[in-house]
Each structure stands twice: as structure tokens, then as C-alpha cells.
Amino acid sequence: MKICTMIDEMRAASRALRSQRGRLGFVPTMGALHEGHLSLVRAAKASCDTVAASIFVNPKQFGPNEDFGTYPRAFEHDRALLQNEGVDLLFAPPVEEMYPPGAVTWVTVEELSDKLDGRSRPGHFRGVTTAVSKLFHIVEPDAAFFGQKDAAQVAILRRMVRDLNFPVEIVVCPIVREPDGLAMSSRNAYLDSQQRRRALVLHRALMKVKKLAEQGERNVTRLLAIAREELASEPLVRLDYLEIVDPDSLDAVEEISKRALLVVAAFVGTTRLIDNIVLP
Numbered sequence: 001m002k003i004c005t006m007i008d009e010m011r012a013a014s015r016a017l018r019s020q021r022g023r024l025g026f027v028p029t030m031g032a033l034h035e036g037h038l039s040l041v042r043a044a045k046a047s048c049d050t051v052a053a054s055i056f057v058n059p060k061q062f063g064p065n066e067d068f069g070t071y072p073r074a075f076e077h078d079r080a081l082l083q084n085e086g087v088d089l090l091f092a093p094p095v096e097e098m099y100p101p102g103a104v105t106w107v108t109v110e111e112l113s114d115k116l117d118g119r120s121r122p123g124h125f126r127g128v129t130t131a132v133s134k135l136f137h138i139v140e141p142d143a144a145f146f147g148q149k150d151a152a153q154v155a156i157l158r159r160m161v162r163d164l165n166f167p168v169e170i171v172v173c174p175i176v177r178e179p180d181g182l183a184m185s186s187r188n189a190y191l192d193s194q195q196r197r198r199a200l201v202l203h204r205a206l207m208k209v210k211k212l213a214e215q216g217e218r219n220v221t222r223l224l225a226i227a228r229e230e231l232a233s234e235p236l237v238r239l240d241y242l243e244i245v246d247p248d249s250l251d252a253v254e255e256i257s258k259r260a261l262l263v264v265a266a267f268v269g270t271t272r273l274i275d276n277i278v279l280p
Helices: 007-021 035-047 075-084 124-139 148-164 186-190 193-198 201-214 220-231
Strands: 002-004 024-029 050-055 089-091 143-147 169-173 237-245 260-268 271-279
Touching: 002 007, 007 024, 007 050, 007 089, 007 124, 024 035, 024 124, 035 050, 035 143, 035 169, 050 075, 050 124, 089 124, 124 148, 143 148, 148 169, 148 260, 148 271, 186 271, 201 220, 201 237, 201 260, 201 271, 220 237, 220 260
Parallel strands: 002 089, 024 050, 024 143, 050 089, 143 169
Antiparallel strands: 237 260, 260 271
16 A cells, blocks of 8 residues: 655556556545444445545644544554555645645535534534545545545535536445444544443434334424434433434425435534434
């Protein structure tokens, strides 16, 4: 596996891979890798001729009081995992390479970026779309792989790719969960054992709503009430948002007449977790 830290080096290496071996899949990450990330790598390998990944803890998507400074970083461990999965090319730039002094340009997907996590974390999605657009320009992948856990991010990146005519296919892969149902996340490492148990209420709430929807319940108000009741059973879990939304526009829906997403974000202690489930 070739490791690049500079933009020109990575661009040349990825172009060489594409010309020599064909379709290039790309898995952008912030490191602290877990099985969810590795599932994206495997999906990329299954449908592409060669695979690139990136590890970049993007400061532009963290707010001033968020966890950029303490976000888990384990480069050597991550490098070994990616190498074991057969990744061909790894881009791991320093912050100053991605954001040189004096950089003032942002990529913003208007309207969508102010919903869900964007409402709770102002500027977050502007940071995501700016970094991902830069990565797409540098790596020039044919397909990029993201997890369904970040459903709002997926909707925003799809709109960005469409609106800016990026020649990149956005591939969304299923959420990978722990055996007890907790969605895998790099931030799960922040949870102590008691918080880890309390965090399971998110999955329980999603499963209750899914079961009712599968049984034919279409009324959003009733479904959300069931979810809130379950979440309230863990008073130390503080709800950020709970909504049923259109997966493309991220607008709240009043009645489930087509595919919809139940999305939740909550604080367990000081750790903010997100999860979602597709409703039929």
C-alpha cells in the first residue's frame, strides 16, 4: 500500500492507478477505524479494480466547543487495518496541506446543510462538503463509499455531486452494528461501560418504530411518540433531534407514503451519537 501525504503526489498516484487498472473506488475517513469503515473498503474492492482511502481529521467540520482536539487518532493501527484489507493507496495529508494559509473558499450545499446535524452543529456540513470536494478533486475516484449511519451527510454529498457535476458515483453501504445493536462509531470509544449500556436505547427506539411501520402504522406523530417514550426510559440520554424525514430532501414528513428515514441524535454523557433506520 502506497501512502501519500502531499496533494500532488496523491493525484499522480491515483491517476496512475486508474490508467493502469481501471475503476477506482475511494473510502474517505477520519481514521479511528472500525468494522464499519472496513465494510466500506470491502464494498469498494468488490465493485472496483483498485481502492484508495484517506485519513484526515477535518478541522473545518468541528465546532469551537467540539472534540477536534480529542478525536481518536491511531494512524499506525489504521494503516495496518487498511493494508490488511488490500487498500492500494492511502492519502493522509496534514491540515496545512489541505487548508493552506489564506484559504477562504467553501463549498456549501444550501438549505440541506442547515437541517438535522447542520441545525445542531452550525457549519458542520459546510466543513464536510468543502473537505470532500477537495478530496474528490485530488483522488478523482470513479466511486466513493459512505455509510448509511451518516444519512444526512449522504443526502448532502449526493446533492453536491449532482449540482457540481462531479463524475463520482456515491455508493451507500448499510450501517454496521455491534452484536447488541449499537451503531459502530469512532466516538463509541468515549463511552464508559454504563454509558455504553444506556446508549442502546437509541437502537431499541428505532426497532420499536420499525416494527410498527412494518405492521402498517403510517402516522408520523404516533411513531415519533413511541420512539420518544422509549428514549425517555433512559433519562440520562439527552435527545438532540428525533425526526422522520425524506431521505433526499431531509424535510420532515407528516405521513409515510414512500421510503422515509427515522433519524435520531442524542447525547450519552458528553458523547453525541447518531443513528437512523429506513422505514418501508
